[in-house]
Amino acid sequence: MNKKEISNTTLKSIRSKLQNYPDSLKDNFEISIKFVSEIFSVEETKLWALIGLKIAQVTTRSWESSLEYYKATPDIIKYLPFNYIIQWGESGLDLSNQSPTLASSYFKASKNTIKKLRSRHIDSWALTGKSLYNGTWKSSTLACQFFEHSPALVKSLTFPQIEKFTSVLKNISDNSFDIASDSLSISTTIFPIIGKSNEEFINLLPNVIKLNLRELKGFLESCSKSLNKIDSNQRINFIKIIIKLMENGELNIPNHITEMANNLNEINKEEHESILELATTLEGTTPIFFINSTPKAFEKLTNTQLIKWVETGKKIYKTNVEGGVAFFKIESSYSEQVIENLSSSIELSKIKEIMELYCRGLAGSEIKLENTGDLVEKNIGWVSNESPSTEGSTVYLPAVTDRYTSKIDNFNWYKVVSTHQVAHVEFGSFQFNFSKPSNLFKDLRYTLEEKKLNNDENYKSQTWLTDIQRFFNMFTDRQLSLDIFTVVEDGRLDERIKYEYPGVKNPYIKIQTDTLKRRKPIQELPAREALVELIIRIGLQELKSIPVPKKHKKSATDIVSIAKQVFDYSANIEDVAEATLRIYAIISQISNENIDQDDWDNIDIDDINEEYNDSNNMDELIDNISQNPDMSELNDDEEYTPSEQVDYRGDFKPELSQLLNELRSQGDMSDENNKDSNLTQQMLEEMFQSSAEIDVNSNVSEMQNASGKFANNILKETGVNINQQDYGDGVPSHIDEDGGSLDPNEPQTFVYDEWDFRAGDYKPRWCIVHQKEMPEGDPNFYSTTLHSYKPLVQRIQRQFEMMVPEMFRKVRKLDDGEDFDIDDVIEAMIDIKTGNSPNEKFYWRRNKVQRDVAVALLLDTSASTAEAIDDSKKPGDDWDAPDDPVKYMEWLKNRKSEGSRRNYKRIIDVEKESIVLLINALESIGDMYGIYGFSGYGRENVEFYNIKDLNENFSDNIKQRIDRISPLHATRMGPAIRHTITKLKKAEARTKLLFLISDGRPQDRGYSREGVEKEYAVHDTKMALDEAKQEDINAFCLTVDKSGHDYLKTMCEDIGYEVLDDIHALPERLLYLYRRLTM
């Protein structure tokens, strides 16, 4: 529209021209112009009016569009500035040039659309509508429809999405305007349902179109009806599954959609995510049947069990499509059976807590319970993911068991298995002592060893790390001796358990019987293996007619009577060794040949009753096995294969476990002249190579590699530092600890003595404590923590509030008060009568009794607190600070960068959270409290952080400081404790408390290295705590030590002390203890 034209026109002329059209147009114009002229200038109004006129002038019918234009204007001017109004009008004009109906729809829809649309998109919006129009009548309908639906579309879609959707429609309309039109109207109802995934939905639409345009309407219709039955976040995933089905050529999609959605509707919406995730992994048509079966499956299965069920189904589907389909339909009995089994299965995680305490109760030591997979990951010689096992401190159980069809039976299986594993610890499987006499046998070990020394040159060079290794060294066929030993020992334990725990006897026998049923017929085994199997059978209580090779019947009878002797509750591990020796002597003389079906004879165990006595030829047998090579290598042998494992007994590795136990206790003790301290990695490797417990199938070079790795891992696992130079002559040198007393030269530094337990005296002025204020961080940490612990906070609040009323106690024996106490008055009366001076304080008052408590919380902020609390796989020794300053800085850097990448919780995080909760509680009871953190590097650098000083008031600054608590360097506990004592001494309170929260490992350069240094640190810490006691300060140590590196425990007999097994319990426990200690 050119300027000239505008300037030449007047409103008057426009009005007169509008007279040419039906009155309604003029009327609407007059109404709107009142609004327009109020806001816009005359020129602007003129321009606006002119556009309307122009629209009316396009064709004979276009005055109707113009009418809509004028009609809509009063609403539009609320949302748009003038220039956009013009643009809007001109777009309409453009449309009416195409088709007046289009323009009418455009103007009609404008009011509600523009409300939501950005002004700059108005133009494109009109164009988008226009793009659907190609001059035909049908296309005009579609375009009009587009405008009509626009208000709804802008509500659920962004403008680019609308454009995209329109181009999809355009595509459809190329084929069929009807379908396009239907799609448009149905989609408008779908978009609000899908919500934020609309873009994805629009992107998927072309796929549907490509696959089957005719189905599109049905697809959309059923979607719009059914999608709301599905969890709102999962609707798009559902659609994806449907599309995948369409891609697979599945017909009758609308019905499927309805049915699947209805079935999903029956399931809790929270489960939809995992179900649909599972469904996407399925092939072919199975997702349909799977989803339709889920309500039924969920009746019995938990989420994890469902996953297992699906996995089984997938396997079937791979080999047999129809079978797979039937499986997912739950129309096969196998499928039902799998569900039955799964639903009765028990997951270790569910019962772990109970069973762990149970095991601890039985063993009386710190037994941990872990998943078998964890042991395999440690890579120290265990390989089976399924077999239960133990290495002396941890019992490993399979993650899930579904052997039986009832939950009770499965639970009993866990119980029997853990009882058996704990029995290794409880009844001394790993305590074999070569020189301890046995109970039930004559000790032939010494005889054999002596003979070996005489007869076998190789034997003389053998070394051993453990007594059990010394024992196994005597046997040429190590595998055979190990097999006999484990089988006999497991049998002994079974008997012992059944004797000691009659309560588990019944399930035990049931499991033994079931195990027996599953074992291979003995006749399939060659002679030697059959005889080993015989021992297993006796252990499993098969007492009637066990087949044995005819020609070895005498040997078998001997073995039976030995086994019967040792399968007794009074037998000990040394008896097992003696029995092993004898059985080995017998079996090694027998060649491992296959026996004909007819050459078997049955023996009844019950019939063999006479007590076992060494036969006359036992000496000869021992002579035989002491030869090298002994007589065990006979010709025509089948290769000896170890006997099939008894599954409930699991994997028993006596040699490795005893080694681990001894290394551990060596790591814990710091015997200055430890005889094993010259242990080398090479010795360990040798042991692994000779041991039969490690997979013998691997070839030699691999074996050497592996044993090196094992040795390394074992050392890490046990925290033993081998070949330490420091041990030397037995007098430990204190590295980097030379030099004399230190002087605090800077302000805010303090110097303290340190206790040297070797000298039995203090090292004067030995450590410098630098007191610093903790920098400030984000105050929100405080409130978010309180928020995330809301239930606990509320509970604590209640408990602590219950302490408060006690403060308003009725106080008796006052000079003045609310009323007199009748008892005290009488007493005073009596005193007067008897001539004593009466106590005149007989008033009482409800008084606020001052809780006179000052508490200092000392927080270990050493680097070791950076450890993730759920991550037990980190090697235990990497907390040890290197001595060399350069290496130390490197180590520190690693530590820190580890921290910055974390998305897990660390020990320190829980410490911080506990502090927040405690502060919150303490503020409500008004005790005086201080919070300090400590760390440091070396004796001249003990850092002591004020988070809240005792006499400081709680404020936002303190909240901010808490946020900044982070793992720093090493832990030198002594000086930090001493500094806190100094602070507490100054505080005026009747009860003073020092609360030390640490991870139980004092460690610092020259303070905490393995061996004597560690003991030094522990002694110093202990001494510092004793000093607190002398100052009438009650010290309490709370240790959060998940990995058992706790050295302080042994020293803290008369100091309040607690180890927290589960760090998550720290906040609650801390508050609990606080309450207890100060009530």
Place this chain on the structure above:
Amino acid sequence: MAKSTKTLYRSYIIEEYNLTEEPYYLPVNDEVELFEAAYKQRIPVIFKGPTGCGKTRFIEYMSYKIGVPLTKVKKQDNKSQNNIPLVTIACHEDLTASDLVGRYLLEGDKTVWIDGPLTRAVKAGGICYLDEIVEARKDTTVIIHPLTDHRRILPVEKKGELLEAAEGFLLVLSYNPGYQSALKDLKQSTRQRFISVEFDYPSRDAEAEIIKHESGLDIQTSTQLAKLGEKVRNLKEHGLQEGSSTRLLIYAGKLISQGIKPRRACQVAINWAVTDDISIQKSISELISSIFE
């Protein structure tokens, strides 16, 4: 109108209450010899140990044991008079010094002095056993100081008297260390007037013997109970504050001997008695069901 009432109960004045039968006590360690020696030299004793391990039974046993031979030597005919009276006082937080020493009471318009139990024990020359002394008020610990050193006197302030302890008098305290509130600890000045005899739960065999004697069960079941006790004590510090005491084991034994099923008896007498924590209860339940059929 009845002329006389039938006595429905037996009551004794504390000086005359003597044990007529020897209480059962199975020595665990050298505590008997220690106590005898201490008594001969009149050295006050503190018993330390967890609840229900036999401290009170031990003092009863010792008062009887020490009393009997004395009577036999002196007076054959009337032995009960020479037994050593045992005055047991359970301390609580409102127990004041005058509760122990005594007070004047009004009777009509006169005043009458009434001796407290401690005073009576001092006069009668008995053993005064203050159970859970840390629970008592602080002023009580002060009055026992002069009684527990060479002076052996009890100042009776109200009467302006100093009471010299009779020949046989000895003060014995019991004290439960460990999880005590920090506010309630014995002061050094008090502690160091006593020798401390530590008590712990007996060994499995000894405990079985005790259970057998007290509950009348056979030795096998008693051993099972003792075994259970041992296992439950293993859980201490894993959320359990105190292990199951011998007393509880005996209760369980008594229930069993009354015909209650062992598992049930242990459940009520041990499991639910020691803890309210459900997961620990479950674990103990498993221990019980392992040990008892």
